[in-house]
Structures are given as structure tokens and as C-alpha cells.
Amino acid sequence: MTAITRAEVAHLATLARLDLTETELDHYAQQLDVILQSVARVSEIATADIPATSHPLPLENVFRDDVALPCLDRSEVLAAAPAHEDDRFKVPRILDEEH
């Protein structure tokens, strides 16, 4: 019984925009399966009285006051971008990527 199928890995790759070869798919499906099976052993130990953890620190309600502070300088911000135009970030056409 595998923890993850090759088809599921292919689907995840598509969602993550990763272009994997057939060989890579085989390879990663195998590796992920080992990882997931190992993690699954933790679930065998964790019983109903142990809540799932999503954060390592036992903190709640960490907030900041609603005060506006100065922002980055626009020329610096845009200088870090691959391309910009009219003070905006320039990105490739969107629909081609959206199948």
C-alpha cells in the first residue's frame, strides 16, 4: 500500500508549476512515499487526546496596533523586479499560463 500515487505527484507538480520528466516523477513518487509512510507512523502514536499541532510555539492572539508606518521607497522596490513599466511591476501575459 503506497501513501501517495504517481498520479497524485504529477497533479501536485502541475499545481506547483513544476515541469517534471517521467523519470523524475518515478523518482519523487518513490521518495515521497517513504517520507509519508514515516510520518504516518507518528499518527499511530498520536491518539485522540493529542491535538494536531500547526505551530511550534504555544502562543495565541499575537497582534499589532492599527498604526500606519512609512513604506519602502518605490524606486528601490521596482529595482528589485525583473521588469517594470509606469511605476508598476511588469508581468508576462497571464492567460497563456492559465491554460
Added chain:
Amino acid sequence: MSTAMPETIPYDEALNLFEPVFGLEVHVEMGTNSKMFCPCPTAFGGEPNTQVCPVCLGLPGSMPVVNRTAVESTIRIGLALNCTIAEWCRFARKNYFYPDMPKDYQISQYDEPLCSNGYLDVTVATAEGPKVVRVEIERVHMEEDTGKLTHTGGATGRIHGADYSLVDYNRAGIPLIEIVTKPVAGAGHLVADVAKAYVAELRDLMRALEVSDVRMEEGSLRCDVNLSLNKPGSPMGTRSETKNVNSLRSVERAVRSEVERQSALLTAGGRVVQETRHFHEDIGRSTSGRSKEQAEDYRYFPEPDLVPIAPSPAWIDELRATLPELPSAKRSRLEAKWGITPFELATVVNAGALDLVEETIAAGVESAAARKWWTGELLRTANDQGIELADLPVTPAQIARVEALVADGSLNDKLARQVFEGIIAGEGDVDEVIASRGLAVVSDDTSLLAAIDEALLAQPDVADKIRSGKVQAAGAIVGAVMKSTRGQADAAKVRALLLDRLGVTEA
């Protein structure tokens, strides 16, 4: 196709055949000073990319911190919508690739919304009088707004055919509240009215709570409309989701057009495709967007960069105590107090004049006069200037002063309008404008009679008509006198003096 099927069936006819079910997802931008997870300002209309920082640009190593006021606003909205407030909840990461979010994910809430299971009662007008419909609320959750895309190249400025897109991240990270209804069935022919009334009520509620300025034209309240049709007695049909519905009128039109389109499809033996449709304000219709045959996979997981929110009962009680009188209660109270109909009150509400009229009445002005100024002359001026009524430099106290001067005969209606014109033009307070513009009703008989004689001489034929008993001709002379006194005479008084002068009595 050989036989042409109609593309739409008229709304009422369609609803004789099918039962509609609708649901609304409403996004409201909060009016906080700073963004949801970073201290960048949220002001609308700033120069592109000047309200950004490492957090809202998704730069590596930056960490979000939750805005307390945004959480408090969400809880207050939840309480006003009769929701249960979660004892403990988390943010979730919604993964998707689209350049409106530079992180390649949006921080939202998924299966643990802050507020859930509430309701909002809305009133719609029917032939049998007002009807109250309860709209059940599924959830109210927090998330962050996205950046603004401008599509460049191609003919239409739309995403189709664009060569590339430009992104402004000023809006990215502004606190956004999503309010989702449960499916609303049983509205029948009122479905479009109920949907519109719900959004209007929600807008008024946000204003009363002072959590958002809810300017739909600036996109601070946006709706997605879900609609399906089914045969009476059959299960719920397949729904479409119409996005981009950004005015009250469009909510109504989006529902109507989907009823008309889906009913034609179903009647012709076709099926409704589960899809996203885009509403176009200019044509009042939607067009098909992407198909939702495959459920979207956002790979939600608990946001690892933020800790859970666990509002204590004491905090919730504290917030409950800050809730204002809610719009529906306020409307009932004011209708009774001012002795006006729901329709008359709706005019005041739609003008955004409720508080102003209330304050003006409190300043001693009659209800009718207070409503007349704010929903008439002043509203026109505000609309002309493209600003909200409340932003006009006219105060309830000034209206009270002008009305007092009208009552004692020092001003007439026309002069009163000139006073407000002066105030709006920045010429000072009521009495300063009157003094500087020389506005006062001419009441001294000698000068009025001189003006009357002059007008009679100028129009001898009219004078003869009046003498021969055609009293209705007097209007021309009164008009001439009002003109020569630059509107500063009391028209009724001019008329009386004129008839007396010619020895004619009112018919």
C-alpha cells in the same frame, strides 16, 4: 442548430417554471489605518506601489503580524450578523499562482472562520406591502486583498488578448472580510429584490459599524452571485457563480440575467455548466469565464507564520458593547419619529443623509425641510462634485439658521439656495454670505411698487390682460419683478401688490 431556441426567457415567465436558489459572497475592504498583516497605509488612490513593504510584497524572510483592529471589526460584524464567534481559529494559506498576490498565496481562513451561523433580516417591497426575508449567514472570515492588475496591449484592455500586465500592490494586504450566505431558497419572483436588499442592508450595516466606508464604486464592497434553478419539488440545480458584481443595481441585474439565461437552457433540455461568469457593468450581463468542472485545488493548510486567534468571552462582550443601533432598528425608530413612509426614509438612506437629517431635525428644523435640503439641492451639488453628502461644508446648524430666516421672512427659498451656494464656495457662514452677497428679501413696498410699475410699462399688453380680469397673466409681471430684484422679493407679496395696483381681485 436547425431550430433556434431562445437564449433567454423573460424573468417572470422563468420564475413561473423554476424555483431559484441564490447565495452571495460579499467582500468588504476594512477601513483600517494599516494593512492586515503589515503597517502599510490603506488609503485609496495612492501613487502605484508607494504603499508597500517587504511583507505585502512577499519578500523572503518577511513575517506577517495580525492587525488587532481588523480582528475586532470582524468580530463586531459577526455579532451584528447574529453569528457564533469561534473560541479558537486559525488563518490558512491559500496557494495559487497569479501575479495579484506576490507571495503566490493569499492568507485567508478556510475551515475555521472567525464567525459562523448567523442571519440578517432584509425587507423587500411587494404588492402586498413590505415583506421581511431572513438571509442565513454561513460564515464571516478574514483575509487579505490582492493587488490591482492592468492588462496592456490588445484592443480591449481585458485580460484576453493582452500582451502583458502591470501590477500595483498598494491594495495587496488590505484587510478584507468575506461574508458568505447559506443558499437562499423560496424567494420566487422576489429573488432579485431579496439579493439586492441583502447587499444594501449589509452596506448600511458596515456603515453603521464604521468598519468600512463601503464605497462600491471604489471597490470596497464587491459581490459574487451564485444562482441555480430547479423545477418545483426537484433538488437544487447546478449553480453558476457570477463574479465582479460591484453595484447594487448590478446585483439585481446579475440575478435577473442568470434566471433568464439558465431557464432558457433548462427549458431547451440543456444543462447549466458549473462555471465562473464575469459580470460586465456596461452591458448589464455576464459572460462565461473558466469552467469549474474540476474543483479548484488551493492546497489550503494552516498558516505557519501566524498563531491562532482565541477571543476571550470578556473581549467579545467588550466588543458587543460597542455595537451601535443597527440600521433596521434605526429605520423603524425614525419612520415613527418623523412620521414618514418607508419609501420616504429609503430616499434619505440612499442619499447617505440619515445622520445629517437626524442632526438637522435635532437642531430644530422640521422633518420635511431637513429632508428637502439634504436629498434635494445639497445632494445634487454633492453628486455634481463627485463627493459624499457628508463631505459638503454645510452643517445641520447652518440649515437651522437658514430655515429660521426663511420662517421670519428675511429669506425666501431662492435666496436660501444662494446662501448654501456661498457656503459651499467657501464664502463663510450663513450671515457672512448674506451680508457679502447682499441677500435679503426686498419687503419695502415703495421699491417693490417701483419695480412693478416698471414691469407693467415694459409689457403693456400683459397689463391690459390683467386689468380685463385675466389674473393668470400676472405671473409674467411677477416674474419680471423677481428678475429685476434678483430674486430678492417675496413672490406672493409682489403678486398681491400688483393686483392691488391694478384694482383686480383674485378669481
